[in-house]
Amino acid sequence: MGDKIKNLIKDALKNLDIEVADIALEHPADLKMGDYSTNIALVIAKDVKSNPKELAEKIVATLRQTVGEFPEIQEIQVAGAGFINFYLSRKFFARSVEEILNQGYNIGKNDVLTGKKIMIEYTDPNPFKPFHIGHLMTNAIGESVARILAHSGAEVSRVNYQGDVGLHVAKAIYGLLKNDKLQDKKWTRTLQAANIGRAYAKGSEACENNSEAKIEIDEINKKIYDKSDKKINEIYDWGFKTTMEAFEDLYKILGTKFDFYFLESQMAPIGERIVKDNLDKVIDAPHSKMIFEESDNAIVFKAEKYDPKLHTRVFITSKGLSTYETKELGLTEEKFKTKPGLNLSIIVTANEQMDYMKVVAKAISLINPEHEKKMFHITHGMMRFVGGKMSSRKENVITGESLLSDVRDLVLEKMTDREFGNEEREKISDDVAVSAIKYSILKQSTGGDIVYDFERSISFEGDSGPYLQYSHARANSILEKAQKENILPDPHAFGVEIFEVEKLLYKFGEVVLRASKEYEPHYIANYLIEVARAFNSFYGNNLIVSKEDKTSGYKVALTYAVTFVIKTGLHLLGIVAPKKM
């Protein structure tokens, strides 16, 4: 529709002997100001030496001569400083409702990424450490972006990258060795994993405050690498399996299914090979710059030579161990190998990793420019909470599991007066809890920090995930009633009134497209709230299912369209929309 209006304006301008390169057409923020709006008169007024308002009137007069051929357009008006507003017709909205019914859950799809292979890495919790709400944040964003890109036609692979070796594992094993109770196998997988997380916190604390413990932890670390100690090997195998499986349990509830797992220990030798192949290699000869060079017995990359905003980072330590940066080189290569023909490799992390990711990216651009061009880093803000910084090294960490169960309890409390089977009740409480948490993360743009507020994140009112689910469930309940009363959806049985919710529904595809181009789920979250609000208002002011009402079939059709849009939109946020709640 937008293109049609643009062409219409172009033709009108041509009639007035005005040529323009591009016409900005937008949806006014306020529905009273029309469905589409252009500022073209304001933009070109100066060039054609005219007053914007008069020019707008002139353009509108010309537009009106041809607009009769377009039954979708009801009215064109000049408003404000010289805006031209287009009001769409009753027929247009009815047609858009019909279109949504035809598309069903395919609504909002586009094909800008059709044929593209995209890999997206997110979540990345480390075995032996707690899965905390920071991981929940990365998971929510990554999963949502993955689904949005798939809705734009991309072939998406989900990837998880995890630190299976390193000091954190040694700390956890130290904590376990010092406290047998934390190794108890009689608990559920989830509780065992929580104990391992506790052991990590204890080991970490000991490492900071006790020099003997630090030496012991270093010993353990060596033994983990060379696998020389049977007892440690046993604990390692159990701890690795237990924490990894506990993560899987959580992914199931969260609605994530990874296609590939990469482990740091496996990436290290691949990265080391790349570093060694490029050691002292001179590139960009006139300036005799090198990629990797030796400095203080370590192998480093002096990125500031290429970009003054970057800095030097160590890739291989003086002890010969590869750092995160080197493993990242290996990981990048592995990703492209795993998925031949990969067009885009996305990584989602907190923004504290931004600067060194840039250094790594610079190194890759020198080694393999083709890969670097296909990489994209989505950074999100830090999850912080009232009362200080959260750290899994201390025990003031909120784990994903504990947060979920707290929210679930509140949901169950709220559901006591509704009738459900036990299994159904469990499933719905999971879905609503996940929705409360994910929505509180996804409703804001990904750049900034999130101040974590327990009360707020579990809110079921207003601007929340459960509000969206509730709106969807209510709509479904109406559809059930309509079915019982044998009122079929009929997109042609409309009356004169145009409901606000109709004016929102047809924009869904544009919102998905924008979210997909900018990797920003919050556009969808905000849009869905608007739709839900408009629907709830419609619901409150209209009797939808009614034998006496000749337009009831249309209202039912509209309600169907709302469920398709909300359910599909929630899916793109990684949230399930239950039929009842």
Place this chain on the structure above:
RNA sequence: GCCCUUGUAGUUCAAUGGAUAGAACGAGGCUCUUCUAAGGCCUUGAUGUAGGUUCGAUUCCUACCAAGGGCACCA
């Protein structure tokens, strides 16, 4: 010190260079013998400071102020 984020109602967040800066929470009032009140309706309140570009700036540029993060062997 240098680099990167971010500064919007009391609070948490929106606003593809546009019109009267939107929500939600909070506070106050109304609303369920019609389809789920986790709802609806009404009232209340904000662009860090100083310049610049522009017909028009929350948005772009510069400086300053404030918060957070990063800057060599942790990830």
